[in-house]
Amino acid sequence: MKIEKINVNKNRFMDLLLLGDEQEDMVNKYLNRGELFALYDNGLKTVSVVTKKDKEVYEIKNIATYEKDQGKGYGSFMIRYIIGHYKNKCNLLLVGTGDNDKILTFYKNCGFEYSHTVEDFFIKNYDHKIFEDGKQLKDMAYLKMTFDNIQTKHL
Numbered sequence: 666m667k668i669e670k671i672n673v674n675k676n677r678f679m680d681l682l683l684l685g686d687e688q689e690d691m692v693n694k695y696l697n698r699g700e701l702f703a704l705y706d707n708g709l710k711t712v713s714v715v716t717k718k719d720k721e722v723y724e725i726k727n728i729a730t731y732e733k734d735q736g737k738g739y740g741s742f743m744i745r746y747i748i749g750h751y752k753n754k755c756n757l758l759l760v761g762t763g764d765n766d767k768i769l770t771f772y773k774n775c776g777f778e779y780s781h782t783v784e785d786f787f788i789k790n791y792d793h794k795i796f797e798d799g800k801q802l803k804d805m806a807y808l809k810m811t812f813d814n815i816q817t818k819h820l
């Protein structure tokens with residue numbers, strides 16, 4: 666298993682990115698400025714995009730594993746890799762998600778805790794209604810992970 670940082674032709678991962686964020690113009694808002702990681706294990710399994718939100722803050726904007734490969738540990742492996750990659754670069758790592766118990770549990774099991782909610786995010790920012798497990802998504806729930814690194818101590 667290996668994870669590569671992708672710097673060129675990021676659009677070739679669009680099929681998988683659309684699994685994590687189903688509207689292409691929304692993906693395009695962060696894909697080029699973001700850092701894209703691809704996990705391979707006998708072929709592509711998982712992708713994730715992380716953007717810099719502020720001087721000390723990064724945000725996981727997208728993570729997706731092909732449906733047939735979900736539940737095999739690839740997503741958690743990617744999150745652990747991202748935590749390792751960013752823990753010395755920032756003091757806060759955020760991830761926003763719809764109000765879906767499965768996904769919230771996934772992030773909490775990876776060590777994230779609830780941060781805050783952006784009301785009506787999915788209604789205001791998408792051109793169609795988004796459903797997950799039969800439930801319309803409305804608010805964006807943000808989870809966070811804080812790092813106690815040198816930069817933090819200088820703030």
Ligand SMILES: CC(C)(COP(=O)(O)OP(=O)(O)OC[C@H]1O[C@@H](n2cnc3c(N)ncnc32)[C@H](O)[C@@H]1OP(=O)(O)O)[C@@H](O)C(=O)NCCC(=O)NCCS
Nearest residue numbers: 684685728729730735736737738739740741742761762771
């Ligand atoms: C969320 C996601 C990236 C997790 O990736 P993954 O490769 O399946 O992750 P893992 O195999 O490490 O599974 C992590 C946990 O989630 C659970 N899980 C993963 N996929 C699941 C699924 N489709 N249904 C139910 N549970 C699932 C696993 O059981 C596992 O729990 P455990 O550690 O207690 O066994 C993946 O489900 C996905 O691509 N979902 C669609 C896109 C999406 O919603 N992205 C997040 C947007 S915020």
